[in-house]
Amino acid sequence: MTHERTYEPPPTGGDGWRDEIAATYRLAWPLALANLLQMLTYAVDVIFVARLGEAPLAASAIAVALFGLVLWALSGLTGAVAPLIAEEIGARAPALRPVRRATRMALWLAVLSGIGGMGLCLLLEPAMRITGQQAEIVDLAVAYNLIIVWSLVPMVINNVLRNYVSALGRPIFATAITAGGIFVNAAANYAFIFGHFGAPELGLRGAAVATIITSVATMAAYAVAIRLDPRLHRYRIFGFWWRPDWARMWQLVRIGTPIALTITAEAGIFGGAAFLMGNIGTSQLAAHTIALQVAALAFQIPFGIGQAATIRVGYFFGSGDRGGMRRAGWTAVTMGTGFMMLTALAMILMPKPLLAIYIDPWAPANAVLVGFALRYLLIAAAFQLFDGVQAVAAGALRGLQDTRVPMWIAIFSYWVPGMGTALTLGFATPLGGVGVWIGLATGLVTAAVLLLWRWHARERLGLVQRHVRGG
Secondary structure, three states: OHHHHOOOOOOOOOOOHHHHHHHHHHHHHHHHHHHHHHHHHHHHHHHHHHOOOHHHHHHHHHHHHHHHHHHHHHHHHHOOHHHHHHHHHHHHOOOHHHHHHHHHHHHHHHHHHHHHHHHHHOOHHHHHHHOOOOHHHHHHHHHHHHHHHHHHHHHHHHHHHHHHHHHOOOHHHHHHHHHHHHHHHHHHHHHHHHOOOOOOOOOHHHHHHHHHHHHHHHHHHHHHHHHHOHHHHOOOOOOOOOOOOHHHHHHHHHHHHHHHHHHHHHHHHHHHHHHHHHHHOHHHHHHHHHHHHHHHHHHHHHHHHHHHHHHHHHHHHHHOOHHHHHHHHHHHHHHHHHHHHHHHHHHHHOHHHHHOOOOOOOOHHHHHHHHHHHHHHHHHHHHHHHHHHHHHHHHHHHHOOOOHHHHHHHHHHHHHHHHHHHHHHHHOOOOOHHHHHHHHHHHHHHHHHHHHHHHHOOOOOOOOOOOOOOO
């Protein structure tokens, strides 16, 4: 077909640093804002559940620790579609057929892996009992978990569609759709937790119902946006959805599996920290949940810049422009690091206003929780810079489709010096929860140093050479 062979210049931008900064900014800010809005969607759940009491908040925190771990891992697995799309567009824009096939197989992978992920989430109850969680917390968490697992498949599908629209230059759609999801989630939480608008009063389980409603509504919004936008619709990614392309599927699995394991290594240490906090005390666990939400909120900016780096570096990787790869990667690293310096200062200078996003830090009833949270935020401020560096450096390496060695770097960093320090200081010293957070910081610092070195050595390591594949 003639339109399949139509050539258009790849969206690599100009040849200078100023052009690269502008191009990265145009791509990164909608992605970063979408990440922030997604965190606000999660924050809505925390805000509503916190009004049910410490026990429901602690129970949901542990359930979400496992659910979020599985979701992030599967998002990494299917998110391999972004560097593949970017490479094909950089090499031979518009690359209709390769992009369509890669996206179709990513949607297949989202469904198949999502079903498997549901099975993993159902291991929550034995995991909680083995780790010695309180019986009341176990019962609440299991009831919540049995409902929220049904949102996993649509959430992973949404991740594929988000990567698709972003790699094709429409990241603002991800921003708008995520923003709309906040209102859907808030209304659904209000209805099903407290029994408004004629809905049943389900308490903590109502928050899980709200998550399902939001994920399905988001999936429908992406489908409509793709259908209505000419640039996105021309690829017809939903056409002939039943046709397999096993070569593309293998590419996704080969690139995406190390990404999933990398995310598992990082998210796993934070999720594991929730289980450690549960053994230290309920107030410490609740404080950990709130402080981690604040730190995670700040992380969404460099994470979005890292996503942009994957796409920008991927464009140049596909076109074989080594100078472009260098500019795209270092531009993103500088932007991410600079922002995290600001968030670190905010955590040091105004911690209580940050905590006020989720709870009332001045209420006497929250005094113990806030006391612990303030200590954890001080440590979070110390590792902000390194958190930004490791996120963006990993994103730049993914643009080169270099995922296997970064996976081993992450596994080592988070689980040897990271978790080792958390266990030692958290349980063998009087530091308790503070020791656990020092362990988290140790893992992030180690990962940042090693990933940044690998990006710096990319030429010497032979990472910039593209292996041409058939269309």
